[in-house]
Amino acid sequence: MNEITAQLNNYRQSPRKVRLVADSIRGKSIKEAKVRLDFITKRATGPLHKLLNSAIANAKNLGADVENLWVKAITVDGGAILYRRRPVSHGSAHPIRKRTSHITVVLQERQKLEARSTKSENKNIKK
Numbered sequence: 001m002n003e004i005t006a007q008l009n010n011y012r013q014s015p016r017k018v019r020l021v022a023d024s025i026r027g028k029s030i031k032e033a034k035v036r037l038d039f040i041t042k043r044a045t046g047p048l049h050k051l052l053n054s055a056i057a058n059a060k061n062l063g064a065d066v067e068n069l070w071v072k073a074i075t076v077d078g079g080a081i082l083y084r085r086r087p088v089s090h091g092s093a094h095p096i097r098k099r100t101s102h103i104t105v106v107l108q109e110r111q112k113l114e115a116r117s118t119k120s121e122n123k124n125i126k127k
Helices: 015-025 029-039 047-059 112-126
Strands: 003-011 069-078 084-089 093-098 102-109
Touching: 003 047, 015 029, 015 047, 015 069, 015 102, 029 047, 029 069, 047 069, 047 102
Parallel strands: none
Antiparallel strands: 003 102, 069 102, 084 093
């Protein structure tokens, strides 16, 4: 069972906002994850949809069964912060932090039902 990954670095939106969308597709099948991304009204859904398609393309190149894939893990980490200044009264300035995100998607093939049932049967036999 190989893991297939895809990454998006320096996406110009804060990790806190991207995690709201990423949490909704974690652990879902590819088909269900795409449907969820289609119906969520957040800006991060576009890049996440493209990233998911990229991971699927990587899986096809590695010879994985695309119908059997699921989102094993999706992580959203903080990237580089762009520091800006906002002028305010009396000649002073307030900081503005423009945050970026690093997003990683990990896909994996689901195990066959026959393989799972044989493992549970073997445990019952040993007892």
